[in-house]
Amino acid sequence: MELSIGEMALIAVAIVVLFGPDKLPQIARDLGAGVRKMRGAVEDIKTEIMKETDNPVSEIKREIEKVKDAAKDFNPMKDIEKEVLMEPQELNEIPKSQPSEDENYQGPVSR
Incomplete structure (x- = not known):
């Protein structure tokens, strides 16, 4: 909103006529305080x-940082290394099914 010099002068004259010259300083102080309050509110x-x-x-x-921290600790190769480097006794515990011991074994099936 832009006011020309003529419009501002007209407003000033209207204020002086309506309120009188003795109340003009008080009106200016109140107007300034109102503008300051508005700026503070804004x-x-x-x-x-x-x-x-x-x-x-x-x-x-924060969530991205949590995921990054979790990813630092995640190492899928560790599980693979455990399986590859199994103790020989652990390998013996793995059940092995041989065709001669399994009664339901029917051999390879062709389709």
Whole structure:
């Protein structure tokens, strides 16, 4: 909203005529205080909006850090190494089925 010099002068004359020259300083002080309160309220709203928009972003960042920490500890090769480096006694414990011992064994099936 832009006011020209003529419009501002007209508003000033109207204020002086309506309220009188002796109340003009008090009106200016009240107007200034109102503008300061409005600016403070606008800043509070901006701060609150920034907090609200920043909060989900920070939560996402924390979740990403948790996933990264979990990924550091995850090593699928460790399980494979355990299986490859099994003790010989553990290998003997694995049941082996031989065709001669299994009564239901019918051999390879062709299709």
